[in-house]
Amino acid sequence: MKLFAIIEDTFREAFARKTIIGFFSISSFFLLIALIAAIFITPGSIAMNGNAGQNVQVDLSTVPGVVQMIQLTLTGFLHFAAIFLSIFATASIIPNTMEKGSIDLLLSKPVSRDTILHGKFLGSISMVFLNVTYYVIGMWLIISIKTSFWNFGFLATVFPITFSFLVLFAAMMVLGIATRSSALTIILLYAFIYLVSPILQNRELIFFRFVENETIQSVITGVYYILPKPGDMSDLAGRLVMHQDIAWMPVWSSALFAIVMYAIAVLLFRKKDF
DSSP states (O other): OHHHHHHHHHHHHHHHTTHHHHHHHHHHHHHHHHHHHHHHSOTTOEEEEOTTSOEEEEOTTTOHHHHHHHHHHHHHHHHHHHHHHHHHHHTTHHHHHTSTTHHHHHHTSSOOHHHHHHHHHHHHHHHHHHHHHHHHHHHHHHHHHHHSOOOHHHHTTHHHHHHHHHHHHHHHHHHHHHHOOHHHHHHHHHHIIIIIHHHHHTHHHHTTTTOOOHHHHHHHHHHHHHSOOHHHHHHHHHHHHHTOOOOOHHHHHHHHHHHHHHHHHHHHHHHOOO
16 A cells, blocks of 8 residues: 555656646647548548659558558657657656655655655656557557558557666666756666667667677677667567567566666665665
């Protein structure tokens, strides 16, 4: 019950800071645009750019592949937007919890530090999961009703997107506890996700063309395997949409990273002097 109370407190804090309202409003805005487009775009045909640079007319009601391509594009956008907004919205949760007054109030209650951290973690993940689920189900219904093609693979993208955030939030907890700075946490996470991670993911094209030393290549590859892989998780979500085989390495390696980071966060929070 104490754990659920902390989770509830996390939601109340998000409501007070308008985080959940902002999430819901942004998702609703894009769903409204999709709904308007579905109403006014006729199901007869849609112009798509072919490989030869010509517009190819395809019937949405009879070509599931076109619907999958639309959903694949939406998945890439959703993964980028969800991670970007989620980090911005939740980076302050741990630092705010550790502020004088907030932490004193929590520690004055019969609740352990571990329970506080577990509750904040589960509350943050739940908020992101619910919002991503709301958007994906809404978009899935709009597209499916419009085209009569029900691609359940698109629904499954909720899980890799949420998992991708879970892994990153574990690192955010360590940074938040160590620095008590939400701004620094946001900067470091964005730098990793949109700069370091893409370089590591495409290391063979970027580094290995110019660095032939096998030792250096092994070190770079080792760093890639150790750190989270948001780009690979985005690709995994796309494979679910297209019903393709899934590579599980990014999942288990990212999960291992999250476990290690979470353990470090728990140890730091236990020893923190408030």
